[in-house]
Amino acid sequence: MRKSVKLLLCASLLGLMMASCGLGKMVTRYPEVNIKLDNVDLENKGGKVAYKIDGVVPPKYMKKKATMTITPTIEYQGQKIALAPIELQGQKAKAKGTVIPFKTGGKFSGTGSFDFKEGYEEANFLVGGQADLKKKSHTFDDRLLCEGIANSAALMDINPELGDKAGNGTTLIYGEHGYKAEFLTSTSVLYFALNSGNLDMNLKLNKSDAAKKAVADFGKFMKEGRVIDKIVITGWASPEGEESLNQGLSEKRAAEGKKWFDNEFDKYLRQYAKENKIKYKDLKKPEIVFDVTSPGEDWTGFEKDLAASNIAEKNQILNVVRAQSTSAAKEQKIREMTDIYNEIADIILPPLRRVEVSMVCNKNMFNDEQIAEFAKTNPDTLSLNERLYAASMEKDLTKKQAIYAAIVADENVESDWRSYNNLAILQINNYIAEGNHADLESGMKNLEKAAAISPNNGIILNNTAIAQFLSGDVDAAMQNFAAAEKASVYPVEQDYNLAMNQIRSGNYEGAAKAMNNKTCDYNMALVQMLQKDYPAAQNTLNCIAQKDAKTYYLQAVLAARMKNESSVYSNLTECVKLNSAYKAKAKKDAEFKKYKKEAAFKAIVE
Numbered sequence: 001m002r003k004s005v006k007l008l009l010c011a012s013l014l015g016l017m018m019a020s021c022g023l024g025k026m027v028t029r030y031p032e033v034n035i036k037l038d039n040v041d042l043e044n045k046g047g048k049v050a051y052k053i054d055g056v057v058p059p060k061y062m063k064k065k066a067t068m069t070i071t072p073t074i075e076y077q078g079q080k081i082a083l084a085p086i087e088l089q090g091q092k093a094k095a096k097g098t099v100i101p102f103k104t105g106g107k108f109s110g111t112g113s114f115d116f117k118e119g120y121e122e123a124n125f126l127v128g129g130q131a132d133l134k135k136k137s138h139t140f141d142d143r144l145l146c147e148g149i150a151n152s153a154a155l156m157d158i159n160p161e162l163g164d165k166a167g168n169g170t171t172l173i174y175g176e177h178g179y180k181a182e183f184l185t186s187t188s189v190l191y192f193a194l195n196s197g198n199l200d201m202n203l204k205l206n207k208s209d210a211a212k213k214a215v216a217d218f219g220k221f222m223k224e225g226r227v228i229d230k231i232v233i234t235g236w237a238s239p240e241g242e243e244s245l246n247q248g249l250s251e252k253r254a255a256e257g258k259k260w261f262d263n264e265f266d267k268y269l270r271q272y273a274k275e276n277k278i279k280y281k282d283l284k285k286p287e288i289v290f291d292v293t294s295p296g297e298d299w300t301g302f303e304k305d306l307a308a309s310n311i312a313e314k315n316q317i318l319n320v321v322r323a324q325s326t327s328a329a330k331e332q333k334i335r336e337m338t339d340i341y342n343e344i345a346d347i348i349l350p351p352l353r354r355v356e357v358s359m360v361c362n363k364n365m366f367n368d369e370q371i372a373e374f375a376k377t378n379p380d381t382l383s384l385n386e387r388l389y390a391a392s393m394e395k396d397l398t399k400k401q402a403i404y405a406a407i408v409a410d411e412n413v414e415s416d417w418r419s420y421n422n423l424a425i426l427q428i429n430n431y432i433a434e435g436n437h438a439d440l441e442s443g444m445k446n447l448e449k450a451a452a453i454s455p456n457n458g459i460i461l462n463n464t465a466i467a468q469f470l471s472g473d474v475d476a477a478m479q480n481f482a483a484a485e486k487a488s489v490y491p492v493e494q495d496y497n498l499a500m501n502q503i504r505s506g507n508y509e510g511a512a513k514a515m516n517n518k519t520c521d522y523n524m525a526l527v528q529m530l531q532k533d534y535p536a537a538q539n540t541l542n543c544i545a546q547k548d549a550k551t552y553y554l555q556a557v558l559a560a561r562m563k564n565e566s567s568v569y570s571n572l573t574e575c576v577k578l579n580s581a582y583k584a585k586a587k588k589d590a591e592f593k594k595y596k597k598e599a600a601f602k603a604i605v606e
Contacts, residue, residue: 022136026066030140032058035070035127041590042125043150044116045530046506053086053127053145055108062100064092066133073142074114076123086110120149121588148590152557153530156503156523157550160466162429166492168518172425172466173459173492175418175450179389182363183229186221188214190260192353195241197252199260205350218359222268226361227370230289233257238352239297240334243327249353250294257355258292297327298352302334305348311341368393375403384413391422401426408446417454420446425463431470443467458487465497474500496523503527520544522551529554534562549579557591568595572604 038052053072062068068088074081087097088108100106125146130139158170166173191205192198205211235254237246265288273280303321306314317337324330338345366374366386374381375390376399382390384407391403404423408414427443430436444467450460465480478501485494495514502511503523508531511523518524520543528537541555552575559567575582583605586592595601 022133023063023066023131023138026061026063026068026131026133027138027140029058029061030129030131032061033129035129035143035145037125037145040146041150042146043590044120044153046153046504047116048113048506049116049120049149050111050113051125052111053109055086057088057100057105057108059105060102061105062088062090062102063133064090064102066090066131067093067095067097068100068132069130070108070110071128071130072110072112072145073126073128074120074123075126075142076117076120080126081114083114084110084112116149116151121151121590123149125149148588148593150590152526152591153503153506155526155550155554155557156500158466158469158497158500159522159548160428160432160470162425166462166494168516169496169521170466172428172463174392174425175388175421175459177385177388177392177418179383179385181229181368183360184221184226184363185358185360186218187356187358188218190215190257190355190357191351192249192253192256192355194238194350194353195245195249196353197249197256199253199256199355218357219264219268221359221361222265223271224361225272226363227365227367228286228288229360229362229367230291231258231261232291232358232360233261233293233355235292235294235355236298236301236352237296238349239299239302239327240331240338240349242331243297247294247296250296253353253355254292254294257357258290260355261357261359297331299330301352302348305351306344309343309348311343313341317341317344379406379410384416384419387413388418388422397426397429401430408449415453417450417457417460420450420453421460421463424450424467428463428467428470440467440470444471454489456483456488458484458490458492461487462492462494462497469500474504478504499523499527503530522554525558526554529558529561532561534558538562547574549575549582552578553582553585556586557589560591560595565595565598568592569600569604572601576604 034056036054038054042049042051051072053070055070067090070086070088072083072085074083086108087095088100089095089097091099091101098106098108100108124144126142127145128140128142130137160170160172161167162174163171164174164176165171189211190199190201191203191211193200193203200206233254235250235252235257237249237253239246241249269283269285270280272278273283303318306318311317321330321333321337324333334344334349338349364383364386366382371382371386371390372393375387379387387403387407391400391407394400394403401423404419404426407416407419408423413419424443424446427439427446431439431443444464447460447464447467451457451464454460461480461484465477465484468474468480469477478498481494481497481500484492485498495516496518499511499514500523502508502514503526508527511527512531515521515524515527520540522541522544525537525540525544528534528540537558541551541558544551547555552571556568556571556575559565559571572582572586576586586601586605587596592601
């Protein structure tokens with residue numbers, strides 16, 4: 001009973017005090033003033049956090065001559081930063097705020113923004129109030145409107161891949177090796193008698209000066225010892241016989257051509273072994289690639305030779321032959337013409353019965369297999385471009401890196417930017433795979449050396465920008481991505497990479513356009529989520545084949561926005577398995593504020 005009396009006395013005393021200050025029930029009824037954020041999930045967009053406050057004042061609350069100030073505040077690490085206040089006034093007050101009638105009450109709102117600062121993920125958004133009437137004033141306690149500010153735009157990241165040129169993504173670009181395989185060819189033509197598939201070197205055409213010179217030149221070319229890329233053998237038939245017969249002759253003549261080459265090459269090898277005092281059986285014989293074809297009748301050669309002949313009626317003959325609808329009809333017309341024109345039978349048709357044997361050799365003396373081997377065992381025998389080519393052919397990245405490292409250590413060729421650049425991107429790639437900062441530092445140093453040799457080089461600027469991004473210097477990275485696009489040599493298209501600037505500035509539509517709406521891409525999914533197109537973001541993330549920690553983290557954030565609690569936990573679990581550093585990030589991330597007190601969430605991040 002005594003306790004009830006005391007409470008009644010206290011309440012009466014408080015009422016008297018309020019009445020005495022002139023504000024009366026404005027103080028006691030303040031909890032009835034409804035103040036809320038239009039969107040309770042504040043987030044950073046382009047470095048700014050926009051907010052809108054809506055409020056409702058109940059009837060018979062705002063005294064006619066009173067004023068009231070509603071002040072939004074950012075509270076972080078014990079400090080408070082006041083934002084633009086919202087001014088309210090009674091209907092007879094001399095002020096410039098929103099007028100709130102006493103009898104009916106009223107609504108008010110206020111919008112604003114503030115700069116996002118590092119750490120604001122854990123900041124609180126409060127709203128305070130102060131009421132004034134004449135000389136009396138009362139300050140109300142702060143209300144918490146939002147706990148934590150999301151900064152998911154900062155989740156943008158790059159996923160560099162090694163490549164020879166930029167694609168629709170982020171690429172660590174190799175400098176071109178500059179090696180070009182050049183080939184020299186020597187051709188010998190061997191002739192056959194009518195309807196014969198047997199090679200007779202005593203045939204009149206084979207004993208001609210031109211034919212003998214071609215065979216002799218072929219032999220000299222063979223003795224130069226060049227690396228043979230391939231032997232091309234083509235057997236032909238003249239078109240006056242039946243097509244099936246001519247096809248068979250074409251095949252036999254091609255086979256004879258191969259037999260002739262094998263014999264000539266064997267003689268060369270035996271002579272080489274003798275001159276170099278090597279037993280023939282111990283001689284390492286090269287593996288030769290043969291390209292043997294049998295096209296059959298040489299219609300093209302016939303028409304060409306006939307057109308170049310001295311036969312007065314050659315155009316009429318060609319028109320007659322061409323007018324025939326089948327090969328058999330054409331063959332018959334040619335046979336008829338040979339009875340009339342001896343020159344067709346004696347001069348035009350015989351050279352068409354032949355086999356062409358061509359030896360195609362590498363001008364650079366070494367084939368790909370030899371270049372690959374010498375780059376490791378005898379690099380001094382190779383040119384710089386050949387060594388760079390050898391590195392480009394090597395699939396094992398560790399061995400590839402060793403070739404580049406050997407080049408930059410060679411004082412004879414160390415002044416070439418490509419070696420430093422290519423070594424650098426492999427070191428950066430090692431950092432991406434293993435997280436060793438020494439690799440990233442070595443890569444950046446080698447890129448500096450490359451840039452000193454080749455300034456304003458788009459490839460080097462592109463790779464430098466990637467290294468800077470990975471090191472955390474995003475501003476410098478964006479500057480160099482832009483510079484790479486405008487470089488004087490080897491400019492690199494940078495739409496995708498510069499889309500990161502669009503994300504940073506809050507232009508999500510522009511970022512999506514710059515990335516060409518790339519599918520199965522982490523940053524594209526991030527942009528879709530920031531645009532609140534959650535189904536699209538989910539589809540984009542789901543189709544990423546190789547998911548890393550950051551991908552699982554973004555999936556967890558997306559799940560939180562979509563209010564899928566189980567998916568939040570499952571994705572966070574996979575994320576921290578791959579990278580435990582995400583535990584601390586998740587603890588602070590405002591995206592998970594609804595789950596931070598849940599035991600399942602704590603079990604993952606603790």
